[in-house]
Amino acid sequence: MSITKHEIRPGAYYDSVVLMQLQRALVALDGVEDAGVVMSTPTNLALLSESGLLPAEARLAKPDDLIIVVRAESEAAASAAISQVDDLLARRRSTQSEFQPRSLESAAKTLPRARWALVSVPGRHAAGVARNALDLNLHVFLYSDNVSLEDEVELKKTAGARGLLVMGPDCGTAVINGIGLGFANRTRRGSIGLVGASGTGLQAVSAAVHNLGGGISHAIGTGTRDLTGEVGAITALQGLELLARDDETEVIVLVSKPPEAQVAARLLAAAQNAGKPIVVDFIGYPPPARTLGNISFATNLSEAAEIALKLSNQEPRAIEYEPPQYATPDTHHATRTTQFADRNSQSTNRDPQFANQYVRGLFSGGTLAYETMLGLQACLAPLYSNVPIHETQRLPDPTQSRAHTIVDMGADEFTVGRLHPMIDNETRLRRLRQEAEDPEVGLILLDVVLGEGAHPDPAAELAPAIAAIKEDQEIEVMVILIGTEEDPQDSARQAEQLESAGARIYRGPMEAVAEINRRFARSVAGPPAPVSLEVLREPLAAINVGLDSFYESLKSQGAEAVQVAWKPPAGGDEKLMAILSKMKGNYSSGSESDAD
Amino acid sequence: MSITKHEIRPGAYYDSVVLMQLQRALVALDGVEDAGVVMSTPTNLALLSESGLLPAEARLAKPDDLIIVVRAESEAAASAAISQVDDLLARRRSTQSEFQPRSLESAAKTLPRARWALVSVPGRHAAGVARNALDLNLHVFLYSDNVSLEDEVELKKTAGARGLLVMGPDCGTAVINGIGLGFANRTRRGSIGLVGASGTGLQAVSAAVHNLGGGISHAIGTGTRDLTGEVGAITALQGLELLARDDETEVIVLVSKPPEAQVAARLLAAAQNAGKPIVVDFIGYPPPARTLGNISFATNLSEAAEIALKLSNQEPRAIEYEPPQYATPDTHHATRTTQFADRNSQSTNRDPQFANQYVRGLFSGGTLAYETMLGLQACLAPLYSNVPIHETQRLPDPTQSRAHTIVDMGADEFTVGRLHPMIDNETRLRRLRQEAEDPEVGLILLDVVLGEGAHPDPAAELAPAIAAIKEDQEIEVMVILIGTEEDPQDSARQAEQLESAGARIYRGPMEAVAEINRRFARSVAGPPAPVSLEVLREPLAAINVGLDSFYESLKSQGAEAVQVAWKPPAGGDEKLMAILSKMKGNYSSGSESDAD
Secondary structure (H helix, E strand, O other): OOEEEEEEEOOOOOOHHHHHHHHHHHHOOOOEEEEEEEEOOHHHHHHHHHOOOOOHHHHHOOOOOEEEEEEEOOHHHHHHHHHOHHHHHHHHHOOOOOOOOOOHHHHHHHOOOOOEEEEOOOHHHHHHHHHHHHHOOOEEEEOOOOOOHHHHHHHHHHHHHHOOOEEOOOOOEEEEOOEEEEOEOOOOEEEEEEEEOOHHHHHHHHHHHHHOOOOEEEEEEOOOOOOOOOOOOHHHHHHHHHHHHOOOOOEEEEEEOOOOHHHHHHHHHHHHOOOOOEEEEEOOOOOOOOEEOOEEEOOOHHHHHHHHHHHOOOOOOOOOOOOOOOOOOOOOOOOOOOHHHHHHHOOHHHOOOOOOOEEEEEEOOHHHHHHHHHHHOOOOOOEEEOOOOOHHHEOOOOOOOOOEEEEEOOOHHHHOOOOOOOOOOHHHHHHHHHHHOOOOEEEEEEEEEOOEOOOOOHHHHHHHHHHHHHHHOOOEEEEEEEOOOOOOOOHHHHHHHHHHOOOEEEOOHHHHHHHHHHHHHOOOOOOOOOOOOHHHHOOOEEEEEOOHHHHHHHHHOOOEEEEOOOOOHHHHOHHHHHHHHHHHOOOOOOOOOOOO | OOEEEEEEEOOOOOOHHHHHHHHHHHHOOOOEEEEEEEEOOHHHHHHHHHOOOOOHHHHHOOOOOEEEEEEEOOHHHHHHHHHOHHHHHHHHHOOOOOOOOOOHHHHHHHOOOOOEEEEOOOHHHHHHHHHHHHHOOOEEEEOOOOOOHHHHHHHHHHHHHHOOOEEOOOOOEEEEOOEEEEOEOOOOEEEEEEEEOOHHHHHHHHHHHHHOOOOEEEEEEOOOOOOOOOOOOHHHHHHHHHHHHOOOOOEEEEEEOOOOHHHHHHHHHHHHOOOOOEEEEEOOOOOOOOEEOOEEEOOOHHHHHHHHHHHOOOOOOOOOOOOOOOOOOOOOOOOOOOHHHHHHHOOHHHOOOOOOOEEEEEEOOHHHHHHHHHHHOOOOOOEEEOOOOOHHHEOOOOOOOOOEEEEEOOOHHHHOOOOOOOOOOHHHHHHHHHHHOOOOEEEEEEEEEOOEOOOOOHHHHHHHHHHHHHHHOOOEEEEEEEOOOOOOOOHHHHHHHHHHOOOEEEOOHHHHHHHHHHHHHOOOOOOOOOOOOHHHHOOOEEEEEOOHHHHHHHHHOOOEEEEOOOOOHHHHOHHHHHHHHHHHOOOOOOOOOOOO
């Protein structure tokens, strides 16, 4: 018989990482079956209710009240758990020995050198805090989402007029003068500057630059909505202009999903005026050419990094680009020569024949999922996703895969009331097992994003799950690993754990995509009856029915031709034609009238 | 006082080129003011009525009746004109001395070597004629449009099962064994094979290949609907497979607008299995990478030709591609080194400053217009067209330009009841004058497509019109000239005439686009208040409001940071917060509730 106990602490705000840690600590206690520790937002209360953990009194709680619920085997165990809450919180608090000012104003007095405010309070409070920061003449890294578009426009206009940056809202990643803000890979310093509306896009490019031997000057995030017509790329334009003046930055990489048309025109014009080589990866944007003045268009994130690297330490001009090696029938792996690709290639002859089975991609990085969609749609169909390129690819229920599916598990529908999958692997581990149980699945594709802000050791949780799957099923697992050996998690160590579990490691979405597309292409059949080559080998001879000029053209080119003195059947009488047609039995009923 | 006379000839079928020639001959007669010579389709009758040329009796005419109307200054002149109709028609007929069989069957007996039927009869008759041809075991080049989708699918399935090709309906261009069908440029024979759903796209690539020194093996047109899901690329897949087996073909270029997702996947898989290098230009399709196995993705038609040329005479593998030279501030012209670009570059210092004026493009080639849109949208906004890339760019009334506009004058709305602008310049000449009268217009862009089937001397009509415009206005005129020196019109002679009239000549849409984009980029302003470079130069110091983990991350990276012991204002009480906010006067009313 289970006993449920709870406690509500009005106005006791803690951030979601702290709450997750408390919840896990409570569940780990003796006799505790389940626990919930959440701020009392309507969504969180609904989630508690689903788990059978919602006490009746909680319905009166306010969004900023903390609610702690414990279900245990006994009254004693439940009470013991609740009584340890303060100890557990204090244990965490004790790591923060410094004085904590209670307001931005007093924080600014404490650290007068501060030029930045990092804001990650709940969205409904975030615009106010950001405005407060701008009033203190601080640049703002605004991680919070759920900030209104009106607030974003107003904040950015205010900031723009004062020469201040507002990176975000919903900005996941930035690197300023070597320091990562939010989620960011540790990279060496260098000459490549980034501006990006895409968090994992910035991470993928900066990690790739580092892994290719280059370095990052600064990475300026803009937030996902910056490139909409409403916001007009205020932050992206500021960022471009700032990096254009920065001596340390030799090449600028601009990465985002395709902006609205007017915004794209504005940005590309500004890029042409930057006086430095610019690499543009508007993921899924069809470029007019490989280069446009000083702009080089990249087709994917890995390539953006490669082009940038080749352009650095050069004159500001477009690159003479050598495309990467591609897979031939003899060398199966399209991955670049990295430490991982070399290891993979040893298993070439053991490729499972998964061509008639489905691919399921479970992503934590939205941009990584989107770029994967972009690549796989070239060869896999039908293909579904909650981040579709075309609306026809939209997955009706993101919790249920169908055919080939790529899921961004960092999307709102998965993270409401939960931590992001880059921090918390739980939801993804559950989905991983769900996909593995589907007999139609032949390949599972995961991303693992390392760096500041991310889970401290994702492989420790993912590798055992992968090993368990591979023990039971003939399923291949590919992992796109975004990270550097300088990251707190150490990418080499992560890769080793994942490979030991049987996963193949790729350094970017397109490396994995190339491998998948190559294999699927093999399974496609040709046309039913091949056309005889004689048609191409014999001198052309033709009968012309219709325009005299075509007949004359054939003759003038030296071809044999006959012109038919064609007249409409039945003198063009449509009724009579229809009767004749029925009598002959070979005239289509679907013909349309012609206006010509 | 004008007199109108007419004659109706029931069931007297003539093709539209013949009728245009008769009409022009009548108008040229002494005393004739206007004339109409059309088949009596409803659309043509409506057009006659608009011109005040519709006799009352014509309303009873059937679509295949010929109607001839003449308006003259006198009864005598009108009668004289009508009486000359047979002579004028006979004069044309006399050029065709050969025997003309009256049916496909007898034509096939006359020319038993014929493997091809060219079908260009009115659309409502075309499917029947094509079916007839397939029954005679002929491959079909089906130029006619207005053939139903059902008929197309049925024809192609029938043909596919028999190893026959149906190129079309609405197929403008093919080259088989050195002979151009429909509209086709004359090129030298060579090792590059083409498959394309786009008529002017095939022309642009084949002309560019020739002009770069290469040659064409065969060019297989598919018709514009072949790559839809309904048709499933039957002809394109046949063509790919056929050229893959053809020894003469070393490289295959596949050109079309982006196919539907499933069709793209099928085609790209087939391309990967072709065993030869393939260059894909799905105009406006975002490629997953520069290469995918043996596939090289081109970003535009000119580039497709360049890549193909570099790949020919090589192993079947992806190219190590060098992008073309781009414009630097010192060398203004992005055009390739052609005879024309060299001449243009001499006028570099006289670039009109048209940056604040509008560009108007008047195209005869649909694909050329579309590719131009694709290129210009990178820098010009707002940009409108009747062949928009995005629906927001759709021109509400194709007869009226607004802002920057690209018009495909070969689109249905311009050609109903009229000849295509590649054959008949009249509509384009009128629009050219209309645009030139608009004081907001700074640049007019035209295409001129040469080759078999096209107007015998377009420059003779366009050059005087361009000269007249440039005499009166400060308007620049650019011409995209698609042709070879082997074309009946001789591209060098055409270019010379157009240049003498003051036009700049470009060899492909993207060459002109690059020049336009480069100039417009100069006019774009930077952000209002530049961000001070100090923010990038000083060691980062930040105030963190929100997630503790961000603070810890900053510290671990060695940055100075202060954590604010933030609590929701008013303990999270939303009503109280709103009151406080109003009192302080600086809290946004637009903030949303947060579910996190």
